[in-house]
Amino acid sequence: MDLQILLLLGQDGVTNGAIYALLALALVLVFAVTRVIFIPQGEFVAYGALTLAALQAGKVPGTVWLLLALGTTVALLDGVRLLREGRFRKLPPLLIFNVGIPLLCAGGLFVVPPTQLPLWAQVAVSMLLVVPLGPMIYRVAYQPLASASVLVLLIVSVAVHLALIGLGLLFFGAEGSRTPAFTEISFELAGAPLQGQTILVIVASALLIIGLYFFFERTLYGKALRATAMNRTGARLMGIPPALAGQLCFTLAAAIGAFSGILIAPITTIYYDSGFLIGLKGFVGAIIGGLASYPVAALGAALVGLLESYSSFYASAFKEVIVFTLIIPVLLWRSLTTKHVEEEE
Amino acid sequence: MKKTALAMLLSTLAASALADLNVGVTLSATGPAASLGIPEKNTIDLLPKTIAGQKVNYIVLDDASDTTTAVKNARKLIGENKVDVLIGSTTTPNSLAMIDVAAESETPMIAMAAAARIVEPMDAKRKWVFKTPQNDAQMSTAILEHMTSNNVKTVAYIGFSDAYGEGWWNEFSKLAEVRKIKVVANERFNRTDTTVTGQTLKILAAKPDAVLIGGAGTPAALPQRSLKEKGYKGIVYQTHGVANNDFLRVCGKDCEGTVLPTGPVLVAAQLPADNPVKKSATEYVNRYEAAYGRGSVTAFGGYAWDAGLLLANAVPEALKKGQPGTKEFRAALRDALESTKDLPASHGVFNMSPNDHLGFDQRARVMVKVENGTWKLVK
Structure with a gap:
């Protein structure tokens, strides 16, 4: 093993680590605010990547139909409640967000062939199609059970995950897709080629992480989310509605997932079910951070990426075994060093 | 040509009213092997609805690329649907697990998975098992x-x-x-x-x-x-x-x-005219593309098609010995499958024997090269 190989593997590990770190952050965020272990996080990666690929292939992605169906369900659920309570003024925004915008997207796709759009517009449309799924799924699947135990929420997560995988197969087919690279530039770094796409992934992830930091530190919504994560009842007493916090953090999680998917789509082939494993590796990172600490989770995820990369060189057949075995010493260490706190019921 | 044959079969059917022939299919239309299972499933829809005047029912189940489900499906097909023959499954582990079920109920089985272990070494259980993909x-x-x-x-x-x-x-x-x-x-x-x-x-x-x-x-x-x-x-x-x-x-x-x-089916159009597989392979390609669009054909669907051809060839022989739904018919069907001779299919020419339940020779494979984004036959 010479320096060049060391560098190439490191570069590969950091790229994947950056994606895992984004997902780990989303998982920590969702868990902290809603106590949901968000297994379907990975599905947003696959949906984001495959929606973009479908747009580039000139097809109408199946996510449009899911968005319309979920949007209508949410509008019906909330609409009936609003009508009963006589809060008519809240109706138009509800309808616009859940039915109007999805309809506009769907209509737009049929009017303007997506292949004619520039790349950034395709990315924007894909995000627009996938991200609203996050809050909608929260409204339909989690919000009615918001105060249930972690275990019940976990079971719901498994159900949502399986439903999304099945729909993914229906929408995108069994075969994978890969999108063209955002940039063809490549550099030389200490004799090792460095792809522009790789740099893009790392820079974009870093920017997103910084953006999230400022969102939580400087904005009212960010602070509301942090308050809910720290003390749910206290935040509620201070006038932060738990449903809003939940929908907000699911929107963020969906956006992070879809964005990660769009970032890695040019580097690797994404399948309808690829998201799960990517999400699981992010989850290992999140576990290292104890599902609570953002910086430790991000570092843990980067460690997972590097470990994966180097183990694929030394013992490719045992790569996954090595990565997932990492969780055992981490759990041991955590259970020995932290005091066990009974979950509040 | 296929159509006239079919029409002839249909006219003979009108005269007789027999018990239907039930074909049980389990394949991996979802799960990791879905890209193989989906074209196979599509192909099953194209298989003949009558063989030798006998109405054929295809009962298709999805095993989600899961071994346990494949076995469960096989048991269900045999126990509840009383199938006369099993087709499946898509993957090797699934097919291997189904062998016991097929042998136990003495139902012939045609696997669409590749490993040689499915039909080798020949023993009392594998006697009931045939397969269509090349080793x-x-x-x-x-x-x-x-x-x-x-x-x-x-x-x-x-x-x-x-x-x-x-x-x-x-x-x-x-x-x-x-x-x-x-x-x-x-x-x-x-x-x-x-x-x-x-x-x-x-x-x-x-x-x-x-x-x-x-x-x-x-x-x-x-x-x-x-x-x-x-x-x-x-x-x-x-x-x-x-x-x-x-x-x-x-x-x-x-x-x-x-x-x-x-298999030659992938480059059917490029095969030389004297190739024995050209005609049968082209026929499958045309049928599949007529139903699912140009360029949609894959080699995997061909395995299901070949299983159908084996059946269409063996069933008339077996019908002479017994009625569908009976033990005698299943045994006769097995014997007829085993004595398949010179049957051109989409992937090769079948020549079965008691020791060879695949029956393919050199004609069942070609080398292809990717040129300009298409498959080119290497001469």
Whole structure:
């Protein structure tokens, strides 16, 4: 093993680590605010990547139909409640967000062939199609059970995950897709080629992480989310509605997932079910951070990426075994060093 | 021609009213093997609805690429639907698990999975089992022949870390040794991997003349793209598991020049006119593309089609000995399948015998090369 190989593997590990770190952050965020272990996080990666690929292939992605169906369900659920309570003024925004915008997207796709759009517009449309799924799924699947135990929420997560995988197969087919690279530039770094796409992934992830930091530190919504994560009842007493916090953090999680998917789509082939494993590796990172600490989770995820990369060189057949075995010493260490706190019921 | 034959069969049907022939199908239309199972499922819809005047019911179940479900499906088909013959499943582990069920109920079974172990070594249980895909050994030999004639002395192997990759490694490493080709690297990757940089670098460090990628479907494109990206110049071989158009779509220009063995169906139109498989293979391609669109045909669907051809050939013989739904009929069907002779199908010519329940010879494989994003027959 010479320096060049060391560098190439490191570069590969950091790229994947950056994606895992984004997902780990989303998982920590969702868990902290809603106590949901968000297994379907990975599905947003696959949906984001495959929606973009479908747009580039000139097809109408199946996510449009899911968005319309979920949007209508949410509008019906909330609409009936609003009508009963006589809060008519809240109706138009509800309808616009859940039915109007999805309809506009769907209509737009049929009017303007997506292949004619520039790349950034395709990315924007894909995000627009996938991200609203996050809050909608929260409204339909989690919000009615918001105060249930972690275990019940976990079971719901498994159900949502399986439903999304099945729909993914229906929408995108069994075969994978890969999108063209955002940039063809490549550099030389200490004799090792460095792809522009790789740099893009790392820079974009870093920017997103910084953006999230400022969102939580400087904005009212960010602070509301942090308050809910720290003390749910206290935040509620201070006038932060738990449903809003939940929908907000699911929107963020969906956006992070879809964005990660769009970032890695040019580097690797994404399948309808690829998201799960990517999400699981992010989850290992999140576990290292104890599902609570953002910086430790991000570092843990980067460690997972590097470990994966180097183990694929030394013992490719045992790569996954090595990565997932990492969780055992981490759990041991955590259970020995932290005091066990009974979950509040 | 098929249509007139069908019309003739239909007219004979009008005269007789017999118990229907029930064909139980379990295949992997979802789960990891979905890209193989879906074209197979599509093909089952194209199979004849009557054979020798006998109405045929196809009962298709999905086993989600899961072994337990495949066995459960097989039991359900035999127990509840009283099928006369089983077709399936798509993957080797599923098919191996179904053998016991088929043998126990004395129901003939036609597997659409590749491993030779499904029909070898012949024993009391495998007596009931037939299969349509070529053996890995046949395909390995084809690759090694091509390597020898192209002066390849050293080769690296990278395959799936599952039964498929392992099966290929066993066959290939054994045969390579016999042919004095040195295997310099042996790597594994997962179907779901997002990167194979580590494995690629290790292969490059070994400087092989050629690389064989033992993967199926579009995931097999990943190592190839990675090799190309890192500047590998040698020949890249793939296995017949990648023989569909999605592979070309995903791999793009990085797959130019890839060489792989496959069934003749993939290049049916390019076969010389005197090839015995040309007619039967072209017929399948036309039927499939008429139903599912141009360029939609894959080699995998051909396995299901060939299972249908075997049945269509054997059922008239078996009908002479008994009625569908009876034990006698199933035994007669098994005997008739075993005595299939010179039956041209989409992947080759079947010549079954008591010891060979595949019955394919050299005519069942061709070498193809990827040129300008299409499959080209290597003469």
